[in-house]
Amino acid sequence: MSAAAEFFLIALAIYLWESGLWLPLRAAVLRKRPFSGRWGVHRPGQWMSTRELGLVAMLPAVPDTGLAPCQAPPLLVTPEGKVLLETAASDLVECGSPTWEDIKVEAGRLTVGGVSARVSSPRMVDLFRRAKKRGLPPADGIADAWKKAMSPHRAAKEWRRWRLVSSPLAPLCLLLTTGFFIGMPVTFLYAGVLPMLGVVLFLWVLMLVIGCRLWWLSRRVYPAAKAALRGDVFLCCVVPFHAMRALEVAAVHAMATTHPAALLLSTGDTENPWLGRFSRELLHPRPDVPHDDDRAALLRPLLEKALLPHNRDLSLYGTIPSDSGDEAATRFCPRCHSVFADGVDSCTDCKGVPLKAFP
Numbered sequence: 001m002s003a004a005a006e007f008f009l010i011a012l013a014i015y016l017w018e019s020g021l022w023l024p025l026r027a028a029v030l031r032k033r034p035f036s037g038r039w040g041v042h043r044p045g046q047w048m049s050t051r052e053l054g055l056v057a058m059l060p061a062v063p064d065t066g067l068a069p070c071q072a073p074p075l076l077v078t079p080e081g082k083v084l085l086e087t088a089a090s091d092l093v094e095c096g097s098p099t100w101e102d103i104k105v106e107a108g109r110l111t112v113g114g115v116s117a118r119v120s121s122p123r124m125v126d127l128f129r130r131a132k133k134r135g136l137p138p139a140d141g142i143a144d145a146w147k148k149a150m151s152p153h154r155a156a157k158e159w160r161r162w163r164l165v166s167s168p169l170a171p172l173c174l175l176l177t178t179g180f181f182i183g184m185p186v187t188f189l190y191a192g193v194l195p196m197l198g199v200v201l202f203l204w205v206l207m208l209v210i211g212c213r214l215w216w217l218s219r220r221v222y223p224a225a226k227a228a229l230r231g232d233v234f235l236c237c238v239v240p241f242h243a244m245r246a247l248e249v250a251a252v253h254a255m256a257t258t259h260p261a262a263l264l265l266s267t268g269d270t271e272n273p274w275l276g277r278f279s280r281e282l283l284h285p286r287p288d289v290p291h292d293d294d295r296a297a298l299l300r301p302l303l304e305k306a307l308l309p310h311n312r313d314l315s316l317y318g319t320i321p322s323d324s325g326d327e328a329a330t331r332f333c334p335r336c337h338s339v340f341a342d343g344v345d346s347c348t349d350c351k352g353v354p355l356k357a358f359p
Contacts, residue, residue: 008185011241015181018241019060021248022053023069024118026086028260028274029056032066039068039264041274052118058248061177063170068159069252070260071124073145074110074117075103078294081139085115092291097139100132121256126224149259150302152309156266162254165221169213169247176206177244207243211236214246225253265306277336279303279317284335288351320359331355 023029023044030039044054058064076084076092084092095102095113102113105125109116119125127148131141148154180203188196211233218229229250236243255263264272282303285296304314321337329339333347334356340347347353 004185004188008181012181015177015241015244016060018245019058020047021056021058021069021252023056023120023252024052024071025049025054026074027054027069027071027120030068030070030260030263031064032068034066037267038269039267039272039274041260041272058245063173063247065163065166065170065247067248067251068162068255068258068260068263069120070255070258070263071120072259073124073127073142073149074119075112075128075142076146076291076295076298077139077142078291079297083112083138083142084291084294085110085112085117087115087117091289092295094291100128100138100141103128103138119256121225121253122228123222123224123253123256127257129224145257146298146302149257150262150299150306152262152266152306155258155262158255158258159263159266161221162251165217166247166250166254169210169250172206172210172213173244173247176203176210176240179203179206180240180244203240207236207238207240210243210246214250217250222250222253225256229253261303262306265310268310270307270310270312276317276319279314280319280335280337283314283318284350284353286335286351286353292351329358331357 021029021044025043025045027044029042029044031042032039042056044056046054047057048055056069058067072086074086076086078084081097083095083098085095086092093115095115098112104111105119105122108118108120110119110125127145128138128141131138131144134141136144179199183199184196184203187199214229214233214236218226218233222229232242232246232249236246242249261275261278264270264275269275282296282300285292287293300314307314318334321332321339328341330342331340331344332338332355333340333350333353335350335353336347338347338349340355345355347355
């Protein structure tokens with residue numbers, strides 16, 4: 001194998017590694033399907049995961065323009081006013097009644113009373129900073145962040161704004177990828193080294209243009225994520241594979257304050273399977289999981305309000321699973337739709353949710 005072939009194989013491997021987003025496990029990534037207009041939902045960690053982060057693969061070769069990495073606020077408030085922090089495993093840990101000074105952000109982690117959780121973007125934390133500037137106590141600030149995250153109207157505005165400001169990035173990233181993996185080797189094989197160096201110079205200029213666009217986004221559109229985006233600017237100027245995926249990297253910050261349910265409902269995708277599962281989780285909280293009922297009590301009114309413009313009710317998602325073909329199955333879990341035979345009273349996967357009999 002020639003040195004040039006080895007170089008491009010190594011470059012392809014690095015590009016494929018860059019074609020993945022490492023996001024908190026509690027996040028959800030929406031991808032708009034090209035022709036149907038509906039959304040597919042992907043959870044981090046289906047391909048690879050660590051204790052806190054999961055890998056989400058992007059579309060290969062072309063910019064993933066329909067990607068929307070969404071995330072819910074990591075903090076919740078119980079009816080008694082106590083603050084809960086959602087950790088990597090989606091467990092809710094009680095943090096007492098902290099003040100704003102007890103809520104700290106360091107190196108991409110939100111820490112409250114000694115308990116920390118990773119956040120994908122500083123924009124999520126910026127919602128809490130704005131509430132503090134308005135003079136709201138932490139409990140009211142957290143509730144306000146949830147109202148914004150669950151608003152379909154705001155989600156539609158966030159998505160439209162992102163599509164507008166990111167539109168120049170898609171052709172630039174596609175041209176850079178095509179020029180690197182097709183233009184460079186073809187020029188080297190048929191024209192020689194000097195013309196190939198001209199292609200390299202052109203691609204480096206493209207990298208600088210992509211970096212300038214990210215700089216503009218950090219300054220004019222998403223100033224709360226300025227530090228993170230400007231770190232990406234530097235990488236785009238020196239690492240071509242990072243510049244090829246600049247659009248997807250910036251999308252993490254663009255949609256970081258939007259709940260996936262709000263974005264689904266903003267486009268009228270009320271029949272999405274993920275939305276059905278999420279609704280059943282709120283209708284049937286897990287008895288053996290601490291504070292799961294508090295989470296459901298907080299989110300049910302917000303989701304019901306978001307469903308009203310579509311003439312939908314949360315109870316409509318409490319469906320019965322289709323026939324599994326198992327004649328011994330007489331009961332089902334209303335939360336995960338697993339089926340069971342007689343003699344079982346609760347779902348082990350859903351930590352104690354009572355089973356229901358098939359009608």
